[in-house]
Amino acid sequence: MATLHTPETIPSELHGSDNPGAHPEWQYLDLMRRIWEEGDERVDRTGVGTRSVCGAQLRFDLADGAMPLLTTKRVYWKTATREMLWFLTGDTNIRPLVLQGVKIWNEWPHARYVKETGEDISLDDFVARIADDETFAKRWGDLGPVYGKQWVDWPTYRYRKDGLYERGEGINQVAEVVESLKSNPGSRRHIIEGWNVAELDRMALPPCHKTYQFHVSGSGEDARLNCVLYQRSCDVALGLPFNLWSAALLTRMMADQTGMKPGELVWTGGDVHLYLNHAHLIEEQLTRQPQGNPTLAITRKPETIFDYQIEDFEVNDYAPLPPIKAPVAV
Structure with missing residues (x-):
């Protein structure tokens, strides 16, 4: 059996939170190791079971095109990018994703269909019908x-003279933050919020990456755009690699639209966990060492943040180790 790397078995020039030259991916691996070795074992909503810690933080410098794209296993960054572009459309139906070959949301509507209809249909057949x-x-x-x-059409309501309420014009939080970054960069209100308490029970899954706050450091040509993401619930093995990429991508797009340089991504997790049935993935990934420093180039600046296409993004110097498959807990 392969030996899991620990801080003691890794050369000091490659690892160490006090070593500024350490590869940034060690933060992720250290978090994974800590949860697996020290996490509190719990029964969770899915029934699978997790090991969990309360509170964690990772920081990534996005200067010079750097991105938190894991190299110790392949992360399908185009899939995560297509999902982000889908979010920005405000669409909530999986069909546009299915038609692009993106599978990450399929399990939730499939489970609802089987539960409500009683039809014993496979996931693949269900997805084919969606397409x-x-x-x-x-x-x-x-x-x-x-x-x-929630990001682009947060609901509002108006009180009518007859004592009833009617739907008002939705709030496009993303567009408002882009404008506020341009007009008032020093504001502490550059926030995109997904946790709409009144609508949680209508969501297939309440938002995990729920709150994005942007922060501008410096000014003029030296202005740098930073982002803090608070994630209430985090599946570190399967979800976090996508979440890190997506948050960094959104920050890069925001910086592109506002004429700023990319700054730092600060990721903060609440319930940070590993599923018990992901043991093979975790133990394999913890034997691996990060390699290379992938970068992202945005090849076109469209008129608005809502007009990017998948072809506008180019990743360079990405040569990851092979993917490690594991089941999604629904």
Whole structure:
């Protein structure tokens, strides 16, 4: 059996929180190791069981195109990018993702369909029906008002003279933050919030990466855009690699649109956990060492942050170790 790396078995020039030259990915591996070795074992919503710690923080410098793209296993960054672009449309139906071959949201509507209809249909057959039948997709592919809906169309309501309420114009938080970064960079209110308490029960999954706050350091040509992401619940093995990429990508897009340089991504987790059925992934990944420093180039600046296409993003110097598959807990 391969030996798990520990701080004592890794050369000091490669690792160490007090070593400024250490590869930034060691932060992720150290967190994974700490949870697996010291985490509190708990029964969770899915019934799978986790080891969990309360509170964690990772920091990544995004200067010079650097991105927190893991190299100790392949991360499908194009899939995560397509998801982010989908969020920015405000769409909540999986069909646009399915038609692009993005599978990460399929399990939730499939589980709901099976529960509500009693039909014993495989996930693959369900997804094929979503792709082939627009009417079926409209009925069964919707996730409720998740992420993008809150980001670009947060609901408002007006009180009418007859004593009833009616839906008002939705709030586009993303557009408002872009404008506030341009007009009032020193504000402490550059926030995109996904946790709409009134609509949580209508969501297939309440937002995990729930709050993004942007911060501008420096000024003029030296202005740097930083982002703090608070994530209430984090699956470190499967979810966090995507979350880190996506948050850094959103920060890069915001910086691009506001004429700033990329600054730092600060990721903060609340319930930070590993699933017990991911042991093979965790133990394999902890035998690996980071390699290389992938970068992201944005090849086109569209008119708005909502107009980026997958072709506008180019990753360089990414030569990761092989992927490690594990089941998603639904």
